[in-house]
Amino acid sequence: MAPMTNRTEEIRPAWLDDPTTVAPTVLVIGGFLTSPPLYRGLRARLLEAGAAAVEIAPIWTPDWLLVVGRGLGAIVTRASRALLGAARVAAGSPLSRGAPLLVVGHSAGGVVARLLTSPEPFEGRPCRGAGRIGAIVTLGTPHVVSADSPFGGIGAAKVAAFLDRVAPGAAFAPRVGYVAVASRAFPGRRTGGLRERLAWAAYQAVLPQPGAEVIEGDGVVPLAATRLEGAIEVVLDEARHSPFGSRPWYGSAGPLDAWWPIALDAWRRALLVRAESLATRSRGGG
Numbered sequence: 001m002a003p004m005t006n007r008t009e010e011i012r013p014a015w016l017d018d019p020t021t022v023a024p025t026v027l028v029i030g031g032f033l034t035s036p037p038l039y040r041g042l043r044a045r046l047l048e049a050g051a052a053a054v055e056i057a058p059i060w061t062p063d064w065l066l067v068v069g070r071g072l073g074a075i076v077t078r079a080s081r082a083l084l085g086a087a088r089v090a091a092g093s094p095l096s097r098g099a100p101l102l103v104v105g106h107s108a109g110g111v112v113a114r115l116l117t118s119p120e121p122f123e124g125r126p127c128r129g130a131g132r133i134g135a136i137v138t139l140g141t142p143h144v145v146s147a148d149s150p151f152g153g154i155g156a157a158k159v160a161a162f163l164d165r166v167a168p169g170a171a172f173a174p175r176v177g178y179v180a181v182a183s184r185a186f187p188g189r190r191t192g193g194l195r196e197r198l199a200w201a202a203y204q205a206v207l208p209q210p211g212a213e214v215i216e217g218d219g220v221v222p223l224a225a226t227r228l229e230g231a232i233e234v235v236l237d238e239a240r241h242s243p244f245g246s247r248p249w250y251g252s253a254g255p256l257d258a259w260w261p262i263a264l265d266a267w268r269r270a271l272l273v274r275a276e277s278l279a280t281r282s283r284g285g286g
Helices: 036-048 061-065 073-092 108-115 150-166 194-206 253-282
Strands: 025-029 053-056 101-106 133-139 177-183 232-236
Touching: 025 036, 025 073, 025 108, 036 053, 036 101, 036 253, 053 073, 061 073, 073 101, 073 108, 101 108, 101 253, 108 133, 108 150, 133 253, 150 194, 177 253, 232 253
Parallel strands: 025 053, 025 101, 101 133, 133 177, 177 232
Antiparallel strands: none
8 A cells, every 4th residue: 555645745735845036927907998919018027027937817908998887897707717827827837836816906907906815806806815925016007086086986996995805904914925116207286387286186086085286196097096005115206007108107117126126025924924834734733
């Protein structure tokens, strides 16, 4: 008869052998009205910066167009499938060795990334993905939304309220790292030039700030809306919200050089917390 094998040893993730040497498999979740090709440059830069692999969730502009009438449920389903696919990539990678993913969510994609961790179904879609995620990095994500704003009125406030109830702030820290990246590159002014007035109107549409003459932000989302309680905050001076156009955005080389080391550190710290927790449990410490 063959000797019995400890089942715990059979399923022990390879990354636990040395969490300090693994590299992350990254899942990118794009923002509202974007499509995967827009993030090819970001993918290339992340690979150059040391990511083991970079997967881009297959969420396309037509999918986002349906959100206004149908909600985010279908987007969450696509993102959940992408999460499972990226986890399989990580499991097969000699660099990641099955380590939990580093998820980068741009704009509304950061909200979707947080929804993936929900312990409750969202719009009938099961989530519970926190165990597969080592860190969530949000780029210009509106975490704080007013129900009285035009943006909140199309469903964003309902989603924010759901997350505040089931997964508020950095809900799964320290086993999941959280980094909220924002920019103050485009101040909006009530009585400034055309671009400044347009930015001011955009910011008020996301998070009204009555009486504010000047509002900091990235051209689309105000700085105040990007804050996530418990997350590491990174505020950039030169980064626009959108990957469209020629000016640097969050995924361009300069801005990425600022936030990526912080994201990588948050991801690795979360892995070490998990490793220590599993080691304590195996020693009978609870």
